[in-house]
Amino acid sequence: MQLAAMRGRREEALRLFEEVTAEAGVGGQLVANVHWASAVLHNGLADYRTALAQARRAVELDDLFIAGFSLPELVEAAVRCGEQDTAAGALDDLADRTEASGTTTGLGVAAYARGLVTGTEEHYRQAVDLLADSPLLPYRARAHLLYGEWLRRAGRRRDCRPHLRSAHELFAQAGIEAFARRAAGELRATGEQARTRSGHVRDALTAQELHIARLVATGATSGEVAARLYISPRTVEAHLRNIFRKLGISSRRQLREHVEPGPGTRPGALGEALPT
CATH class of the missing domain: 1.25.40 (Serine Threonine Protein Phosphatase 5, Tetratricopeptide repeat)
Known part of the structure; x- marks a missing residue:
């Protein structure tokens, strides 16, 4: 759901929002997640009025984690819609959280x-x-x-x-x-x-191949990649052969020139987040 929203794929995201909401009911963290994801989706699409309504709902549900991540979406949408008081109030709340965590x-x-x-x-x-x-x-x-x-x-x-x-x-x-x-x-x-x-790299490789390529581009060995993804080193090597063939390369060094490490593929990449 979050991935579809971040990509800005409206139809896919709206379908997922409906499915999650139907399962989750009218409240709770899952519903707050839907509103947060919807705010991200519509800010990306420059549909700021919808983003404003969704971000408001996410914050009003008062889930500590989701509200924190929704506040930047609320600020942007409110500013774009000319609702300065709403934006200023959301900024104050966001500043309190970020200054406390540092x-x-x-x-x-x-x-x-x-x-x-x-x-x-x-x-x-x-x-x-x-x-x-x-x-x-x-x-x-x-x-x-x-x-x-x-x-x-x-x-x-x-x-x-x-x-x-x-x-x-x-x-x-x-x-x-x-x-x-x-x-x-x-x-x-x-x-x-x-x-x-x-973009052609993403189009050429499967999601698994792209993830492996990004890990290898950081210098990870086949054994390290296998341990991280819970697959065998032999499977990693098979994927690498396919990756090399698709990209027209023959070495890990060349791979580093074609694929940049993605989010979460370097040490500490998941260790810092917005404060809750």
């Missing part, structure tokens, strides 16, 4: 949310700096996208393009399609076309 990623997300509310460039700059090394790629890319959008609307074409390019490349490489389209649209508005990146 994680770099959380502080970075709060910084770009603050930029949305205040329209102050320094807040966007802080967000980009704080999220530069974050393993949570969607938030890192969102910081570039939001800063690039702000710069473009300020008439600073030359300054906005590097951020919009970074956002598009990060989103496109991760398969976060709707937000990638948002970034591409912003680039077109500056007179520049977004370049097609390594």
Whole structure:
């Protein structure tokens, strides 16, 4: 459900939302998850009015974890809909959580949310700096996208393009399609076309092959990959042969040139998250 929402695949995501809601009833964490995912989906699609309604519901259900992750969606949707009081209130709540936990990623997300509310460039700059090394790629890319959008609307074409390019490349490489389209649209508005990146790698490989390729690209051995995925080293080697054939390469070194490590494939990548 979250994956479909992040990709921006409306029909698939809406079907999953209906299925989960039918199973979960009217409350609880699963329903809060549906509203959070729906807010992400519709912010990506620039349907901010729907995103606002869904983010509100996610926060109102008051699940400690889901509410924390829904607040940045609520801030963005509210700002885009001109509901500044709602955005400011959500920002205050988000700031309380992130300042209490002190994680770099959380502080970075709060910084770009603050930029949305205040329209102050320094807040966007802080967000980009704080999220530069974050393993949570969607938030890192969102910081570039939001800063690039702000710069473009300020008439600073030359300054906005590097951020919009970074956002598009990060989103496109991760398969976060709707937000990638948002970034591409912003680039077109500056007179520049977004370049097609390594999407062909994802198209050529199965999900399992892509996951193995990303792990191997970090330097993991076949035995280490096998242990992580609960398969045999022989199966890993068979997958690698298929990967090499599909990509037209013959070594692990070449693989590193074709596939970038994905989220969760490096040490500590899952160890930092937004505070709850």
